[in-house]
Amino acid sequence: MASNHFSNSEGIYIDLRPPALIIAGCCVLVALAISIFLILQHLRSYTNPAEQKWIVAVISMVPIYATESIISLWNPRLSLVCDILRNCYEAFALYSFGRYLIACLGGEGRVVELLEDESGEHLRKSLLDGLHDDHGIEHRSFFNFFWHPCKLGKDLLTIEKFGLVQYMILKTVCALLAFILELFGVYGDGEFKWYYGYPYIAIVLNFSQMWALYCLVQFYNVTHDRLQPIKPLAKFISFKAIVFATWWQGVGIGLLCTFGVLPMEGKFQTGLQDFLICIEMAIAAVAHVFVFSAKPYHFLPASSAHGKVTKETIEAALVIDEGDRQKPAVLKETTTQAEAPRTSVTESVQDIVVEGGQRVVKDVVLTINQAIGPVEKGVTRIQQTFHQKTVASSDEEEEESDIQVEKDVTENLTGKGNEIAMV
Numbered sequence: 001m002a003s004n005h006f007s008n009s010e011g012i013y014i015d016l017r018p019p020a021l022i023i024a025g026c027c028v029l030v031a032l033a034i035s036i037f038l039i040l041q042h043l044r045s046y047t048n049p050a051e052q053k054w055i056v057a058v059i060s061m062v063p064i065y066a067t068e069s070i071i072s073l074w075n076p077r078l079s080l081v082c083d084i085l086r087n088c089y090e091a092f093a094l095y096s097f098g099r100y101l102i103a104c105l106g107g108e109g110r111v112v113e114l115l116e117d118e119s120g121e122h123l124r125k126s127l128l129d130g131l132h133d134d135h136g137i138e139h140r141s142f143f144n145f146f147w148h149p150c151k152l153g154k155d156l157l158t159i160e161k162f163g164l165v166q167y168m169i170l171k172t173v174c175a176l177l178a179f180i181l182e183l184f185g186v187y188g189d190g191e192f193k194w195y196y197g198y199p200y201i202a203i204v205l206n207f208s209q210m211w212a213l214y215c216l217v218q219f220y221n222v223t224h225d226r227l228q229p230i231k232p233l234a235k236f237i238s239f240k241a242i243v244f245a246t247w248w249q250g251v252g253i254g255l256l257c258t259f260g261v262l263p264m265e266g267k268f269q270t271g272l273q274d275f276l277i278c279i280e281m282a283i284a285a286v287a288h289v290f291v292f293s294a295k296p297y298h299f300l301p302a303s304s305a306h307g308k309v310t311k312e313t314i315e316a317a318l319v320i321d322e323g324d325r326q327k328p329a330v331l332k333e334t335t336t337q338a339e340a341p342r343t344s345v346t347e348s349v350q351d352i353v354v355e356g357g358q359r360v361v362k363d364v365v366l367t368i369n370q371a372i373g374p375v376e377k378g379v380t381r382i383q384q385t386f387h388q389k390t391v392a393s394s395d396e397e398e399e400e401s402d403i404q405v406e407k408d409v410t411e412n413l414t415g416k417g418n419e420i421a422m423v
Contacts, residue, residue, distance in 0.1 A: 016271075017271065020073065020271065021073060023275075023278075023279070024070055024073055024274070024275050025070060027066075027278045027281065027282035028066045028067070028070045028278050028282070030285065031062050031063065031066040031278075031281040031282045031285040032067070032285075034282075034286060034289060035060070035063045035066075035285045036063060038059055038288060038289055038292065038293075038294065039056055039059055039060065040345070042055060042059070042294045043056070043348040044345060045294050045298045046344075046347070046348035046351070048297055049348075049351050049355070050103040051100060051103045051104055051297075052297060053351060053356045054097070054099045054100035054103060055100060055292050056352055057092065057352070057356065058093055058100065058239060058292065059288055059292055060089075060093075061093040061242060062281050062284050062285045064085075065086055065242075065277055065281050066277070066281040066282075068082040068083075068085055068086045069275075069277040069278045069281070072270065072274045073274040076267045076271065079189075079274070080178070080179065080187075080189060081179075082274075083189070083270075084175040084176075084179055086246070087171055087174075087175050088171060088175050090243060090247075091168040091170075091171035091172065092168060093239075093243075094164060094167060094168070094213075094243060095164045095360070095363075097216070097235075097239050098160060098164045098219070101216075101219065101220070101223070101227065101232070104227060104230050105223060105226055111157055111223075112154045112157060114223065114226060115152070115153050115154050115156050115157060115222065115223075116153045118222060149218045149221060156219060156222060158370070159215060159218075160215045160216065160219040161367065162215075162367050162370060163211055163214070163215030163216070164216065165363050165364055165366075166208060166211070166212070166367065167209055167211070167212035169367070169368075170204065170205065170208045171208070171209075174201045174204060177197070177201065178198075178201055181197040189269075189270070191254070191258065192254065192255065192258050198254075202251060206247075209243070209247060213240065213243070220232065231291075234291050235291050235292070238284065238287045238288065238291045241284075242280070242284050245280055246277060249276060249277075253269055253273055254269065
């Protein structure tokens, strides 16, 4: 019975694979053509590096996903490697989207000022409404992150960055762990069985991803008024649709195969996931053209004209009639031309790779330090407690020894006094 079911599943996979490859290949070509064209537009009009480097990172999600999915569909042996690379870039894309929002608000310094202003304004409103006097002390509580994130001030930015970076780190670590488990044959991709590593890794990544997205949503809720010029809602929907679709789609297919709704054959399961991603990336590429358009960056803003500035002066000699007299004069006309900074593709790519990579490393190091800091403080407190107890016990032993010495001396003196009296 089981062998018949397996052969039927294998037959379905073999029959559906050729047309699926053709359809998926066409969708991938569309996704690559549109995405690469959009990326080149941004690189050629690279007038706002702070924002565009992260836009390019988010847009690159489509060609990377599409390429890895079609390779996995074409050669199922590479499916796990492609899935690991896809998951790692998904985490980086989520981080890039968060950095893009910060850049649109004017950078971290400006965001801190904005969040502190929001926190102060909320505090003033609360005091006017007649809340308790100690509200100013409690408004920084971590629990307010869930109910009133605007009260946290600059701490909201720290929580948001920590939420994004922790997902990026955990996603990478879990991807490497999945690869190691697969080498030993105990990963079980898509199989929800207790003796496989897949369900445990899926649970960890599920909570990590949900927390990262929740941090991003809370940050958006506080800053959405200031982000209105970039139409953030459309960007949020398009980006979160890709993240949620790829993740929950894979989990859903695994559950359907586990309960027997879909064939249990592993190639069919991974092939269906790759096929759907190829189609979805073509749709996402079209959406990105409108959502992450390069048109707002085609012209250099007057406030950011910090590129190469050249001046050209034209002089002409004139004669001015003043009644009966003629007076010579010189007419000067000066024209100033400002070239947009980093308008070449080479400089644009260099800025994205070098400066963007440095920003990622700094945030990762900062997040690790923030995670290790409380642990170090806890260990230090434990060591101090043990030291205090050790010192206290040694002091008690010294006091007991002193008391014992005094007692011995007293007994000796009393004994000698009695002997003298008897003599």
